[in-house]
Amino acid sequence: MAKEIERKFKVVGDGWRSQTVSSSSFRQAYIASGEDRSVRVRIMDGERAKLTIKVGRQFMSRDEFEYEIPLADAEQLADCAVGVVLEKTRYEVEHHGYTWEIDVYGGAYQGLVIAEVEMEDEAAQPDLPDWIGEEVTGDRRFSNLVMATEDMSSELVHGVSSASL
Template identity: 60%
Template structure:
């Protein structure tokens, strides 16, 4: 059984951009969303698609099952989404021996920028980059599952003081 162990932060500046990769455009939709589980579809750059099932209520660790699926199936499933289809570009940034994923949201969540780092265990202590803001690990308001049913009203909703553009 696969485990997802991650910490999540708001992004306070664009210092990450200097070492980021070129980014991948994501469309993400939930077909099941419950308090302790979800099933989502991801379409990446219109070239790959994945079905992911997550189960658990832990703030850092959950069971995760992920499978490649045909693009046509992903698009069909997305048309049956619960709530919004999330639009974001994900950038990978290497820092201190870890790979940080910086998500720059567009569409209904324009202005939200979040970084997360996947860990090998809950005891891992990554060096935190200077461009990070407040930690939001375990705050359900920053989960993509929550964002799929709650559009961002303003940047102030997420205490952002910086624009990524």
């Protein structure tokens, strides 16, 4: 079992693009979710797939179990998704000893760009690049699980609160 410790931020501008070291297209579908756990399938570049189980109530730190699975199985599981299948391209950027993952969303969340940085412990203070905006680590609306199972697109992409609709 691995412990996932990460912080999330909104991205401002395109300054990160010139620093990209790799990219991958994802389709991410949630198969099951509960208050403190989720099961998702992720299809990467249409060529390989992983099944991931996350357990824990905190947004910054959770237990994570991840397994390679056959692509055909992943496609079938994605067809059983709860809610929206997320589409995004993930770019990796190295910055002062940390790998930043920048997710550029497509589909229902077209236009949303979020950066994540994984850390070795919760006390770590990675240097924030100049293209990092507001921190959204504890904001449940920016959880991929919430984005997939509740339609947050109007609020997150267009800035329209669902309460005002």
